[in-house]
Amino acid sequence: DTGVSQNPRHKITKRGQNVTFRCDPISEHNRLYWYRQTLGQGPEFLTYFQNEAQLEKSRLLSDRFSAERPKGSFSTLEIQRTEQGDSAMYLCASSSDGHYGYTFGSGTRLTVV
Amino acid sequence: EDKVVQSPLSLVVHEGDTVTLNCSYEVTNFRSLLWYKQEKKAPTFLFMLTSSGIEKKSGRLSSILDKKELFSILNITATQTGDSAVYLCAVERGGGFKTIFGAGTRLFVKA
Numbered sequence: 332d333t334g335v336s337q338n339p340r341h342k343i344t345k346r347g348q349n350v351t352f353r354c355d356p357i358s359e360h361n362r363l364y365w366y367r368q369t370l371g372q373g374p375e376f377l378t379y380f381q382n383e384a385q386l387e388k389s390r391l392l393s394d395r396f397s398a399e400r401p402k403g404s405f406s407t408l409e410i411q412r413t414e415q416g417d418s419a420m421y422l423c424a425s426s427s428d429g430h431y432g433y434t435f436g437s438g439t440r441l442t443v444v
Numbered sequence: 445e446d447k448v449v450q451s452p453l454s455l456v457v458h459e460g461d462t463v464t465l466n467c468s469y470e471v472t473n474f475r476s477l478l479w480y481k482q483e484k485k486a487p488t489f490l491f492m493l494t495s496s497g498i499e500k501k502s503g504r505l506s507s508i509l510d511k512k513e514l515f516s517i518l519n520i521t522a523t524q525t526g527d528s529a530v531y532l533c534a535v536e537r538g539g540g541f542k543t544i545f546g547a548g549t550r551l552f553v554k555a
Contacts, residue, residue, distance in 0.1 A: 335486075364542070373448075373532050373545030374487070387542060422486060432478050432536070433543065435486035 335436035337423050343442045344413055351409045352439045356425030363406050364433065365398055366422040367391070374422055380406060413443045446471045450533050450546035458554050461523050465549045467533030468515040475538040477509055477516050482530045482548065490531075491518075523553045 336355040344350050356363050361382050366374035377396070379387045382403040392398075395413075400406040410417055420440050424433035448469045457463055469477065476494045480487035491500045493509035493516060500507050504523075509516045520527055530548040537543070 366545075371547065373534070373547050376542035376544070379542055389542070432476075432489045432492050434489070437485045 335423055335425050335434050337421075337436035337439050339439055340437065341440045341442075343444060346415060346443055347412055349409065349411045350413060350441065351407055352421055352423075352441075353405060353407050354423030354436060355405045356423070357427075357434055358404075360425035360427045360434070361403070362426045362428070363400055364424045364426075365406070365408050366424065368420045368422055368438075369418075377408075377421075410441075413441075415443045417441060418443045446535075446537070446544045448533055448535050448544050448546035450531075450549050452549060453547065454550040454552070456552045456554065457523055459524060461553075462519065462521045463523060463551065465518040465520075465531050465533075465551070466515065467517070467546060469533075469535045469544075469546075470514065471535040471537060471544055473538040474511070474535060476536045478534045478536060478543070479507055479516075479518050480532040480534065482532055483528075487532055520551075523551075525553050525555050527551060528553045 338353045363380045365377040368374045376389050377392050378398045380400040383400050395411045398408045420438045422438045423436045426433050451466045476492050478492050479490040491507045496511040504521045507518045530550050532548045534543045534545045
């Protein structure tokens with residue numbers, strides 16, 4: 332197992348386009364988290380899955396954002412009608428019951444032009 | 445509202461110096477406090493603290509938690525240029541849900 336994998340590593344898109352990111356967590360981890368990080372700030376929570384169930388969503392996650400984890404393994408984060416303010420690093424992390432702390436992926440850097 | 449506040453926001457030191465990074469928090473249903481180091485990419489885990497007064501050490505890094513006063517410190521002794529990074533403090537809430545991060549302390553160690 333090579334840790335948490337995120338694809339793509341970088342994405343440049345025009346304003347108004349839709350984008351989708353993928354996260355493959357550590358295989359035995361049942362919890363998966365999406366965070367967003369902008370320059371000079373710590374990661375901000377977006378959403379959390381336990382297995383396939385999405386248990387919490389941040390107020391930051393507008394109607395344009397949707398996340399899925401269909402079989403409790405990989406997850407996707409889709410942003411529709413992207414805006415320049417969506418430009419950020421999108422980080423995925425995973426963990427398992429009874430363990431503290433996350434393992435983060437390397438992130439997907441989104442630039443909306 | 446839950447919050448984690450780190451200070452200072454940035455710090456410049458010379459190699460060999462000792463630094464102390466601060467983290468205070470107000471979080472409901474506290475489960476643990478974590479420190480991460482972030483260089484160019486994803487944060488990497490340093491320490492997890494759950495009990496007051498017990499120091500965690502790893503080489504030149506150490507950390508301690510005060511749950512009564514709601515703060516933690518991260519010490520780095522004999523700093524090296526490779527310690528240059530953003531150090532993130534985060535508090536994990538019980539129930540396995542979100543972890544709240546501070547904005548980080550950006551440390552730059554000059555040779």
